Amino acid sequence: MLVFEPHHGLTHVIDKGLGPRAWEDLLEVAGDHISIIKLGWGTAAVTGNLQRKLEVLREKPVVIGGTYFEVVYAKGRLDDYKGWLHGLGLQHVEISDGTVEIPREHKLELIADFARDFTVLSEVGSKDSSVEYTAEEWVQWLQEELDAGAWKVITEAREGGTAGIFDSSGGMRTELIGEIAMTVGPANVVFEAPTKAAQAWFIKQFGPSVNLGNIPPEEVIPLETLRLGLRGDTLKEVLLGDRAGTPAS
DSSP: OOOOOOOOOOOEESSSSOOOHHHHHHHHHHHHGGEEEOOTTTTHHTTTTTTHHHHHHTOOOOEOOHHHHHHHHTTTTTHHHHHHHHHHHHOEEOOOOOSSSOOOHHHHHHHHTTTSEEEEEEEESOOOOOOOOHHHHHHHHHHHHHHHTTTTEOOOOTTTOSSSOTTTSSSSSHHHHHHHHHHOOOOOOEEESSSHHHHHHHHHHHTTTTTTEEEOOOGGHHHHHHHOSSSSSOOHHHHHHOOOOOOOO
């Protein structure tokens, strides 16, 4: 088997409700390429035998989707939420405000508060495709949330790539992404990239170690081949040698 130099990019996978046996199969073939698993939206609250599922996922960091955090916030149940996460044995939490408005200073306080007990991933950007923040706002808010204690900051794109760093038609806001990468630093950011075209673009722009989020489970292996094949050379060149025809050693 050929061995290639490993990359260090995070692959953040979105789970829409797979069962334990489906995850056992996925981890068997793709587990080495999965960095963190997000139980999307509020699926964790309605999943049957959740403890069994989390037992299967015990070797991976698991986080509940930020939309559920927003619901809990709106209902004033944050202390109960912390207790629930602890009871499930989860050590990561996602904090977002893409659907429910949270005052800016209060969001930063929440990040700092949760960071005392959890590893925080915070998300910036609205799920409403008609809302477009300026590059200056994106950069300021991402950096503020890192400074408040977030481990990584996530750029909103939604499951289908139609909001946040994408426009409503699915086009990428490339100038905005470039500004975020240049100012905040790609190592600090998880770029949501649910489509294969977006994944390829990010890897071409920032290299195989770029952090990518909202990856569908069935796209983990294809993404890994993109990380392998788009390192400045084509996959053919990696396997067969340089353009002059020198075989790979």
